[in-house]
Amino acid sequence: MIVLGILLAVVVGLLRGGKLARLGDVSLKAMPLVWVALVMRALVGVVENAGFTYAPGLQIAAYILFFYAVWLNLAQPGIKLFGLGSLLNFVVIAANGGRMPVSADAIAAAGGSGTPTGTHVLLTEGTRLWFLADVIALPRISPVAQVISVGDILIVMGVFLFIQRRMVGEEEPAVLVSAKK
Numbered sequence: 001m002i003v004l005g006i007l008l009a010v011v012v013g014l015l016r017g018g019k020l021a022r023l024g025d026v027s028l029k030a031m032p033l034v035w036v037a038l039v040m041r042a043l044v045g046v047v048e049n050a051g052f053t054y055a056p057g058l059q060i061a062a063y064i065l066f067f068y069a070v071w072l073n074l075a076q077p078g079i080k081l082f083g084l085g086s087l088l089n090f091v092v093i094a095a096n097g098g099r100m101p102v103s104a105d106a107i108a109a110a111g112g113s114g115t116p117t118g119t120h121v122l123l124t125e126g127t128r129l130w131f132l133a134d135v136i137a138l139p140r141i142s143p144v145a146q147v148i149s150v151g152d153i154l155i156v157m158g159v160f161l162f163i164q165r166r167m168v169g170e171e172e173p174a175v176l177v178s179a180k181k
Helices: 002-015 031-049 055-072 079-095 104-109 150-168
Strands: 100-102 120-122
Touching: 002 150, 031 055, 055 079, 079 100, 079 150, 100 104
Parallel strands: 100 120
Antiparallel strands: none
C-alpha cells in the first residue's frame, strides 16, 4: 500500500507542476537509523522462520530506533501523520506479542486466502486493540490481496503530504511573531 501511495503522490505532484528533482533535495536527520531499523524488521522474518523466540523483541527494538529518527524529523511536512500511523501500528504490535494481528474476514474480503506468516498473526477473540490491527480490506488494486490498518492509512497520508510539499515546493505556514518593543 505504501508503494502505491508513493506512486500516487508522485503522479499528483507532477500533475500539480511539481518537480521530482525537489525530492532529491530532502535532508532527513538520522537516516542511517531508519535503514538499520528497516534491516532489523526484515531480519524479524528470517529469525522467526529459523525458530528463534526473540523475533518479536527484535521488531519492537527496530520500532524504537525508527521512532527516534521520526522524532528528529517532526518538523518535516507529513512526518507527524506518518509518525502517528507508525505509533498506532507499534502499539497494536507490542500489545500482541510483537506481531500484527490480521482479520481472516478482511483477508477473504480482499480476495486473499491462507494465514498470515512472519510478523503477522490471525486476529482472535483474545487480540488486544483489534481495531488498530489489519482489519480493513482493500479492493484488488495490486497482484497481492491487501489488508491494512488505520495506522497504515495515516502512514500513507503522511508520505503523500511529504511528497506533495517537497515536489510542489510549498512552504510551511508562516508563524506570526510579534516584535519586542
